[in-house]
C-alpha cells in the first residue's frame with residue numbers, strides 16, 4: 001500500500017531520490033538548535049491567527065462613534081480601525097483568544113529569533129560557509145521588528161497612536177531628509193493621510209509576511225544545502241556529520257515541538273491578557289498616557305530615546321541632527337550594521353578564512369564571546385532604562401537618579417563584562433588543559449605500573 | 453467438507469512455500485529494528501485520546517453562546533489539545549521510534565562546476581566586440597527604467613512641499629474651545645490644573661491644533677523678551693505636542709511646597725521631557741531639544757480666551773527646517 005503510493009508519486013514527479021534524501025537528512029542533536037524551529041512555528045501561528053483577524057479588522061481611519069457592548073466607550077469618537085478591533089475582541093466569539101494569541105506569538109517569534117541569533121553568534125555558526133544564511137536571518141529579524149511595530153500600530157488605540165507619533169518623530173529626525181521622508185511615508189504631516197492606514201495594512205498583512213516567508217524558505221534551503229553545524233565530540237569532525245535522520249528519528253520530535261509551541265501560545269492567548277486595547281481607549285493627537293510600554297522588542301529603542309540628554313545639533317540655525325535620531329535611528333542602524341559586518345570583521349581579525357562545520361563553545365573564542373557579551377550588556381542596560389518609569393512606580397526609585405545611573409552604566413558595565421567574560425573563558429580553557437594533562441599523566445603512570 | 457479441507461491445506465502449503473521461495477529474498481533493512489514497547493503505545497493512544505477530547509471540548513465551549521471567561525476556556529481547551537498531541541509525539545519519539553545515529557560527509561564546494569557556469573556566461577558573449585559600450589548602454593537603460601519605476605512613489609506624499617509642516621490652524625482672534633467645541637472663559641482656568649484647548653472650527657486631529665493652558669501667578673512669569681503680553685491674566689498657552697518625538701504633554705507637575713519643591717513643569721509621558729511654563733516652555737529635563745512653542749493669548753470682551761497670533765515657532769518634533777521657518781496660518 002505504502003509502496004504503491006510512493007511509486008505512483010514517483011512516476012508522476014520523479015522525485016523519489018529527493019524524497020529519500022529528505023527522509024534521511026541528518027540532524028545533529030543539541031537543544032540550542034531548536035530555537036530557530038520555535039521561531040518558525042510561531043510564524044505559522046502568526047499567519048493562521050492573522051488571517052482570522054483580517055476577516056474582522058477594518059483598517060480605516062473613518063471617524064465613528066462607538067455604540068456597543070463595552071459600556072465605558074459608549075459615545076466615544078474613534079476610528080473604524082479601533083472600533084473593529086474592540087468589536088473583534090469583545091463581540092466576536094473566540095476573537096479575543098485569536099487576537100491575544102497573535103500578539104503573544106509575535107512576542108515569542110522575535111524572542112526566539114533573538115535567542116537563535118545569540119546562539120549563532122556565541123558558537124561562531126555564522127562563519128564560512130554560512131554567512132549568507134546568517135545575513136538572511138538578520139534580515140528576517142529586522143523585518144520581524146518592523147512587522148510587529150506595524151501590527152501594534154494598526155489598531156489605533158491610545159498606545160499605538162503614541163508609538164506611531166514617536167515613529168514619526170524618529171523619521172523626522174533623520175538629518176536633512178527626515179521631513180521629506182516622513183511626508184512621503186505618512187502622506188503629509190502627522191497623523192498623515194488616511195491612505196497611510198492602507199499603506200501600513202498592506203505592508204503588515206501582505207508585503208512583509210511574503211518577504212519574511214520567502215526569506216525563511218531561502219534560509220532553510222541554505223541550512224539544508226550546507227547541512228547543520230555540530231558541536232565537537234564523538235565521531236564528529238569538520239568533514240563528517242553525525243546525527244539523527246529526519247525520518248523517523250527527528251520528525252516526531254520536531255512535530256512535538258511544533259505542537260508544544262502551539263499549545264504554549266494558545267494557553268498564553270487564552271489565559272494571560274495582553275494589550276487590552278479597550279482599556280487604553282482610542283487615540284487622539286492631543287491624548288497620551290503615563291506608563292506606556294511598547295512590546296518588549298522595542299524596549300531598547302524607548303530606553304535609548306530616554307537616555308539621551310537634551311540637545312539638537314544645530315548649525316547656523318539649521319537643525320542638523322534632532323535628538324530622537326541617536327536613540328531611534330542611529331542605534332538600531334549601528335546594531336544591525338555591526339551584526340552584518342561581524343563575519344567579515346572576524347575573518348579579518350583572526351585571519352581565519354577556512355570553512356567551519358564544527359561549532360565553537362563560547363569559551364573557545366574568548367574575544368568573540370567577550371565582545372558579544374559586552375554588546376549584549378550594553379543593549380540590556382539600554383533596555384532596562386526603557387522601563388525606569390515602571391521601576392519608579394513599583395519600587396519608588398527616583399526616575400532622574402535611575403537615568404543618571406544608566407547613563408554611566410551603559411559605558412562602564414559593558415567594559416567590565418567584557419573583561420569578566422574574557423577572564424571566565426580563559427580560565428575555563430586553562431582548567432581544561434590542566435585536566436587533560438593530569439589525565440594523560442595518570443594514564444601514563446597506570447601504563448608504567450601495569451608494565452612494571 | 454473434506455474437499456474444502458483439502459483446498460485450505462493446499463492453499464496453506466502453497467503460501468508457506470511461496471514465502472520461503474529462495475529467489476524472493478528481502479533487501480536488507482534501511483531502518484534498524486528495535487524492541488516493541490506496548491506500554492508506550494498505550495500511553496500514546498491515551499494521549500491522542502486526550503488531545504481529541506480537548507479539541508471536542510473546544511468545540512463545545514465555542515458552541516455556548518456567551519459564558520463567563522469563555523476566552524480562558526477556549527484557550528485552555530485548544531492549548532490542551534495541542535499539548536497532548538505534542539506529548540504523544542514526544543513519547544513516540546523516545547519509545548516507539550528507533551534511535552539511529554547516521555553519518556555523512558559534509559558537502560564540498562564544486563569549483564569545477566562553478567567554473568563551467570562562469571564559462572557558459574563568458575562564452576555566450578563570444579560574438580560581442582564592443583563589450584564596454586554595450587555594458588554602459590545596458591547600465592544606462594536599466595538605471596533610467598529603474599528611476600522611471602521609482603519616481604511615481606513621489607505621489608505618496610508632498611515630498612518637496614513642506615509648507616504643511618509649519619502651518620497651524622491658529623490665527624489672531626481665533627477662540628479657544630474645549631473638546632466639545634465650547635468656548636473657554638479665562639475665569640474657568642485655575643492654578644495648578646492642566647487644561648487642553650483646541651482652535652474653534654478647526655480639525656483637532658492635527659499636530660498644530662491642541663494647546664495646554666496653565667495659570668500662573670504674575671510674578672512667576674519670566675517669559676523671553678518679545679513675549680510681553682503673551683500671557684492673559686497669568687494664563688499661558690503652549691503647544692500640547694512634545695518637541696521631542698511628538699507625543700502629547702500629559703502631566704502638569706505643580707509644587708506642593710513652592711519654596712522647596714522643583715518649579716512647575718509640563719511633562720511628556722513618553723520619554724519624560726519636562727518643559728517650564730514660567731520661562732516660555734524651555735526644556736528643564738529629558739531628551740527634548742527645543743522649547744515648547746508658545747501661543748499668545750488675549751481675553752475678549754465676553755471673558756473668552758482668544759489667540760493673539762500664531763505659535764512662537766513650528767510645533768512637533770524637530771527637523772531640518774524647524775528653527776529657521778516661521779509658522780503660518
Ligand code: FES
Nearest residue numbers: 694696697720723
Ligand atoms: S515624545 Fe515627549 S519626551 Fe519623547
